[in-house]
Amino acid sequence: MNINLTLIGQSIAFIIFVWFCMKFIWPLIISALDERKTRIADGLAAAEEGQKEKARAQEHVAQAMSEAKEQAQEIIRRAERREVEMIEEAKNSARVEGERILVAAKSEIEKEANIAREALRGQVAALAVAGAAKILSREVDQSAHARMLDDLTAEL
Amino acid sequence: MSSEALTTTGYIKHHLQNLTFGQHPDGSWGLAHGAAEAREMGFWAIHLDTMFWSVFLGALFLWVFRKAAVKATAETPSGFLNFVEWVIEFVDENVRSTFSHKNDLVAPLALTLFVWVLLMNTMDLVPVDWIPQIAHLLGIEYMKVVPTTDPNATFGMSLGVFVLTLFYSIKVKGIGGFAAELTMQPFQANSPILKILFIPVNFFLEFVSLISKPVSLSLRLFGNLFAGEMIFILIALLFSGGVVFALVGGVVQWAWAVFHILIVLLQAFIFMVLTIVYLEMAHSHH
Numbered sequence: 001m002n003i004n005l006t007l008i009g010q011s012i013a014f015i016i017f018v019w020f021c022m023k024f025i026w027p028l029i030i031s032a033l034d035e036r037k038t039r040i041a042d043g044l045a046a047a048e049e050g051q052k053e054k055a056r057a058q059e060h061v062a063q064a065m066s067e068a069k070e071q072a073q074e075i076i077r078r079a080e081r082r083e084v085e086m087i088e089e090a091k092n093s094a095r096v097e098g099e100r101i102l103v104a105a106k107s108e109i110e111k112e113a114n115i116a117r118e119a120l121r122g123q124v125a126a127l128a129v130a131g132a133a134k135i136l137s138r139e140v141d142q143s144a145h146a147r148m149l150d151d152l153t154a155e156l
Numbered sequence: 157m158s159s160e161a162l163t164t165t166g167y168i169k170h171h172l173q174n175l176t177f178g179q180h181p182d183g184s185w186g187l188a189h190g191a192a193e194a195r196e197m198g199f200w201a202i203h204l205d206t207m208f209w210s211v212f213l214g215a216l217f218l219w220v221f222r223k224a225a226v227k228a229t230a231e232t233p234s235g236f237l238n239f240v241e242w243v244i245e246f247v248d249e250n251v252r253s254t255f256s257h258k259n260d261l262v263a264p265l266a267l268t269l270f271v272w273v274l275l276m277n278t279m280d281l282v283p284v285d286w287i288p289q290i291a292h293l294l295g296i297e298y299m300k301v302v303p304t305t306d307p308n309a310t311f312g313m314s315l316g317v318f319v320l321t322l323f324y325s326i327k328v329k330g331i332g333g334f335a336a337e338l339t340m341q342p343f344q345a346n347s348p349i350l351k352i353l354f355i356p357v358n359f360f361l362e363f364v365s366l367i368s369k370p371v372s373l374s375l376r377l378f379g380n381l382f383a384g385e386m387i388f389i390l391i392a393l394l395f396s397g398g399v400v401f402a403l404v405g406g407v408v409q410w411a412w413a414v415f416h417i418l419i420v421l422l423q424a425f426i427f428m429v430l431t432i433v434y435l436e437m438a439h440s441h442h
Contacts, residue, residue, distance in 0.1 A: 002194060003311070004202065005199065005201060006174075006306065007311050010207070010210060010308055010313065013312075017268050025264070026225075028226070030244070030263075032241075035230040036231075
């Protein structure tokens, strides 16, 4: 165990090793590690951004869903209302049509009755005149009683 | 094992002897045969085993991490790359939490020290006789496989750290600032006379604390690992004491190895953290 030249040899070896490590080993690995660190940080940031994006999309979807549901409800409600309206309308128009037909029929009937009554009146008058003529053919001056007969006919 | 391994003392001594290459007193160059010869070689000798294993392990570290560095991309890392990145992030986190200034050297320095020291310490977990035995078969007389049990290795590293501390102290604070740091505290005074009187006292205190940093840094690592190695050697002695002792030795060695994993890791970590702390102190003004 003597102190000798080994001391200096060892110092030289030490210097060379440290120099080599400093030049050819440390910077390469450290730069790789740093690069990886940045990459991981970027990746994490991107993932977080993606999560946020996803949350936003989900929110959007939920909103669209609820809107669509509301619209569907609205459409159904409108349709129901329309149905009731249509039934009402149909009922109304049917009633109106019925009344109209009824009125028309009534007036037709009345007209027919009037015509019949007129005809009947004419015929009764003619029949009465004919009867009276038969009975009074000699004494009655046709022209003298014509006015009286007309009055009679109008009175009927 | 060589002939001196026949005795207990010889066995221990043999295990604590580095493979030393240097100049013999008679002027010829060669390997030292024994501790006495190694001592006679003086400073201008080199521990071939320490150098070989530390350089081999350091190169292994650089090779493995370089392979990972070339493949490193921002894509999902594979198993092996993941492990390397995990180590790097661990070191980077430690540097960030301790070192607050801008310096591209500190983090790679911390990584190199941590992994290198860890690998050198881990050699301690290889059973003490395996590699020396193989070396012996190859004709190599001595082989100490744990470089961090050689104070030369730990001092070599802490010396490097110390030089860096001085360099950055002067670079950040200037020579004047650094000198003031060494002489103007901890005792401070308002009158110039007192200030001058305090300079030698302050300098003595600050200089001791300055020097104690690299010394304690290297001795802590060396001491822990040397003690651990020593215990492994002592446990290995049990194997030559018969079946019962050998069985006990096996269990004890396993238990100590498990505990030693903690020391191996902890000492590497402490060496790294203290290095960062010393450099932080060099960068910050008091």
